Amino acid sequence: MTEGFETLAIHAGQEPDPYTGAVVPPIYAVSTYKQDGVGGLRAGYEYSRSANPTRTALEEAVAAVEGGARGLAFASGLAAEDTLLRTVCRPSDHVLIPNDAYGGTYRLFSKVNRPWDLHYDPVALGDLDAVAAAMTPKTRIVWVETPTNPLLGIADIAALAELAHDNGALLVVDNTFASPYLQQPLALGADVVVHSTTKYVGGHSDVVGGALVTADAELGERLAFHQNAMGAVAGPFDAWLTLRGLKTLAVRMERHCDNAERVADLLLAHPRVSSVLYPGLPDHPGHETAAKQMRRFGGMVSFRVAGGEAEAVEICNRTKLFTLGESLGGVESLIEHPGRMTHASAAGSPLEVPADLVRLSVGIESVDDLLADLSRALG
Ligand SMILES: *Cc1c(COP(=O)(O)O)cnc(C)c1O
Numbered sequence: 001m002t003e004g005f006e007t008l009a010i011h012a013g014q015e016p017d018p019y020t021g022a023v024v025p026p027i028y029a030v031s032t033y034k035q036d037g038v039g040g041l042r043a044g045y046e047y048s049r050s051a052n053p054t055r056t057a058l059e060e061a062v063a064a065v066e067g068g069a070r071g072l073a074f075a076s077g078l079a080a081e082d083t084l085l086r087t088v089c090r091p092s093d094h095v096l097i098p099n100d101a102y103g104g105t106y107r108l109f110s111k112v113n114r115p116w117d118l119h120y121d122p123v124a125l126g127d128l129d130a131v132a133a134a135m136t137p138k139t140r141i142v143w144v145e146t147p148t149n150p151l152l153g154i155a156d157i158a159a160l161a162e163l164a165h166d167n168g169a170l171l172v173v174d175n176t177f178a179s180p181y182l183q184q185p186l187a188l189g190a191d192v193v194v195h196s197t198t199k200y201v202g203g204h205s206d207v208v209g210g211a212l213v214t215a216d217a218e219l220g221e222r223l224a225f226h227q228n229a230m231g232a233v234a235g236p237f238d239a240w241l242t243l244r245g246l247k248t249l250a251v252r253m254e255r256h257c258d259n260a261e262r263v264a265d266l267l268l269a270h271p272r273v274s275s276v277l278y279p280g281l282p283d284h285p286g287h288e289t290a291a292k293q294m295r296r297f298g299g300m301v302s303f304r305v306a307g308g309e310a311e312a313v314e315i316c317n318r319t320k321l322f323t324l325g326e327s328l329g330g331v332e333s334l335i336e337h338p339g340r341m342t343h344a345s346a347a348g349s350p351l352e353v354p355a356d357l358v359r360l361s362v363g364i365e366s367v368d369d370l371l372a373d374l375s376r377a378l379g
Contacts, residue, residue, distance in 0.1 A: 005065060005181060006250045013060025014243070025057040027240045050228045054236040058243045059211075062201070065180040065246070066193050068213035070220025072227050073239055077176065077196025078104050079232035080210030082112070084192060085141075087226040088170060088219075091117035093140040098125050098155070099350060100148045102174065103343045106351055122350050125155035126286060128163065135167045144190070145174045146183075147290070149328075150302050150338040150359040152277040154286020157293055161189030176200070176329070181253045182295045186215045199329030200299075203245040203252055207238050252331065255364040256299030262367050263360060263374065267303045272311070272378050274356070277302040300328060302338075302359045309355035313337055316358060318377035321369055328361035333370055335360055 003011075016023050030052070033045040045051055055073050063071030074080040085108065089095065097109055099122040109120040123134045125144055135142075142164040146155040157173060164171040172192045173185035179200035185193050195201055197209040214220040227233060234242070257280075264278040279290035280297030290297055305312040315335075316324055322335035326342050336342060336359050343353045362370065 008064040009061065009249055010247045012064030013057045025054055025240070025243065027236050028053045029236055048236070049231050049233055052233075052236050052239070054243075055234050055239040058234065058239040058246075061243060061246055062180075062195070062197075062211045063213050065249075066175070066186055066213040067184055068186050068193065068215055068220075069217040070224065071211060071213045072220070072223055073197070073234035073242070074210040074212070074227070075232045075234055075238070076208050077194065077198060077210035078108065080194055080196075080212050081105060081108055081174075083223065083226050083230055083232060084172065084194065084212055085113060085118070086230065087223050089113075089118050089140050092119070092138060094119040094121070094136050094138040095141045095143055096121055096123050096131060096134055096139060096169075097143045098145050098148055098153070099123055100151045100153060100353070101143070101145060101351060102149045102176075103345050103351070105143070105145075105174065106349070107345060110349070124153075125160065126153055128156070128159055131160065131163055135163070135169070139164075139167055139169045141170050141172050143172050143174070144185075145177065146293075147177045147279055147286075147298060147300065149177060149300075150343065150353060150357060152279055152284075152300060152302055154279050154284070154290045156289045157183075157185050157188040157190060161191075165189070177300055178294055178298055179249060179253055179329075181250050182257075182298055183293060186213065188293060191215055191219065197242045197245075198327065200253065200256075201246050201249060201329075202242045203249065203330060204241075205327065205330035205332065207241040207245075209234050209238050209242050252364060253296070253299070256362060257296040259364060259367045259370060260297070260299045260301050260360075260362040262371060263362050264301050266371050266374060267301065270375075270378055272306050274304045274306040277304075299362045300360070301362055302357055304354060305356045305358060307356075309339070312356045312358050313340070315377050318379075319373050320376075321365060321373040322360065322377070328359075330361070331364050333361060333363035333365060 059071040161171040170191040193213040195211040
């Protein structure tokens, strides 16, 4: 990339409006566009499912910050994933997914696409031999999350890209937890990056959205065809909010990381905490790989509670500043019990999470207030 990350986040795809000079892309709340004679499109716009200028600005900016050839914006992260799967997979194909994949992603494979004869196997992506062994001639995608949700597992993107490509499969990386500021999967050999822009990219818990970025323009074109044909696009208001969030991603992520490191240290020293899951800790099994492929270690911290499930639930109920809620990546700190909340649908499946687990999305409030809130809740 020629320009720096922050410059691209603020300027890529966001030239001042040619009509008024507005320095921020306007919200083009419009469905259709006047044609100058039949087929005479101004700037290529015809109908807002196919393209809308506010969405185009977001798509170009997201592609730029991921260092990709093409970016596409969707109504949600899952809409982006669904469009990707239906573009590249065919009945009888096989996909490898993380054995602690995001619950909604798992549900797309286990419930939505399984009836269409798309096969999947959960695998521990940190174990390259296990991944190689699980590969079949029908494997079309190796689906990677790193760090994973909610266990903060780390997978080696470059090594998995090589494995996938040797087997004729695509490497897809869900980069939601790291954000493009901390990790750039395409530069490490991935073919497609997936985002729930609802999380760090949007960053303010005020909009739901998703994005795909491809390394290759031809695959980008096929996805764009399906984006229009299937129609799960980001609306102009949502695209505008997401773009506004993206501009400050770098400074927000630095503070998320600062605060998460302090929170991890507090938890590590606390007698009621049996283990802390944070890739920034030197004894985390993925620490070295994370240090190699991430700028810093992110704002998500999970921990297990010595007193078991009941006490984990109690802690979630006792914090005040850490708001009890699902989702993550916003400026405000959140706390949740994955077993009963975000990952309840994984109960009884190979992706079931420990009952004594608590997940934190560490926000960018004053860190001393966050530490005091957690200390109080832990007792
Ligand atoms: C939230 C999330 C998704 C799904 O995104 P939505 O915007 O909620 O549809 C996918 N992957 C990860 C890692 C997530 O956290």
